[in-house]
Amino acid sequence: MCDRPTIQDIREAQERLKPHIKHTPLLRGEKMDEALGCQIYLKPENLQITGAFKIRGALNKSLSLPKGEIANGIIATSSGNHAQGLAYAARLLGVKALLVLPVTTPKIKIANTKALGAEVILFDGDTAARWKRVYEIAEENKYAVVHAFEDPMVMAGQGTIGCEILEDLEDVDTVIIPMGGGGLISGIATAIKAIKPSVRVIGVEPSLTPKYFQSRIHKERISLPLQNTIADGLRISVPGQNPYPIIEEYVDEIILVEDSYIIAGMQTLANDAKLVVEPAASIGIGALLAGHIKTRPDEKVCAVLTGGNWDLCELAEIYKPTHSPIPKASE
DSSP, X not given: OOSSOOHHHHHXXXXXXXXXXXXXXXXXXXXXXXXXXXXXXXXXXXXXXXXXXXXXHHHHHHHHSOHHHHSXXXXXXXXXXXXXXXXXXXXXXXOOEEEEEETTSOHHHHHHHHHTTOEXXXXXXXXXXXXXXXXXXXXXXXXXXXXXXXXXXXXXHHHHHHHHHHHXXXXXXXXXXXXXXXXXXXXXXXXXXXXXXXXXXXXXXXXXXXXXXXXXXXXXXXXXXXXXXXXXXXXXXXXXXXXXXXXXXXXXEEEEEOHHHHHHHHHHHHHHSOOOOOHHHHHHHHHHHXXXXXXXXXXXXXXXXXXXXXXXXXXXXXXXXXXXXXXXXXX
């Protein structure tokens, strides 16, 4: 396989994953239409088995590896959701999983990963340093490495979301996808543009980590200093090497969203759709609330809600009525 998945790879991933994951429903969010300026549909991957979309890519890659290659175990680093997906895959296959997680990982993601039987190492360092440590451990112990977004088999697994959206809503106009490392949007965009090229694909990332946005402006991958954003799952300083050219080819727009609107998106989804999602998952709704994405009232827009793994005590603070008011789009 080359450095990018094909629609055939994604179709094969669908068949491989069918016995193991949920085809998550496409939910109509009529109550939010007026505020968002469109006909909104929600793809709630927070309802997935591990509470996030990451199980698709982690499991697709793990199931495709020869048994001898994973006999000693599998390893990766992650902000938490890929860790849970890989831990689930390892348990299914009966092999060891070792996950190197940032010290800032939400406690619930650490606890869920351990509950699936994985060993967790907390690491204080940036993404590059964590991956360096992963490859050192993998070489020492002969573990198979499953990269969260660079691996084309992982991207193919994530791309199955795009196929499901088009199966459930053939006349969708726009799909909005959060951008972290880029594996999710690369897979989904590959599927959508292969099946229905007219669909507008929009990537959204926090304004505090505008790696893909700035890289598009500079016409090359650039690295930015890491800043804290409430959307921890999207906190990466440099675009993925393999996702980057796919995104440049297939993603029509890249939009930045302020943390205040990410929070507003979480509140709106809880209040109007009765869905509890983590900050990274609400960013597309935040972009629409802010007016950053131009839509028509009759436009069918699908927002991919990537996961719901966040500490309940922190969610409680966000959902409090006393939380900072939602800013107006004009501010």
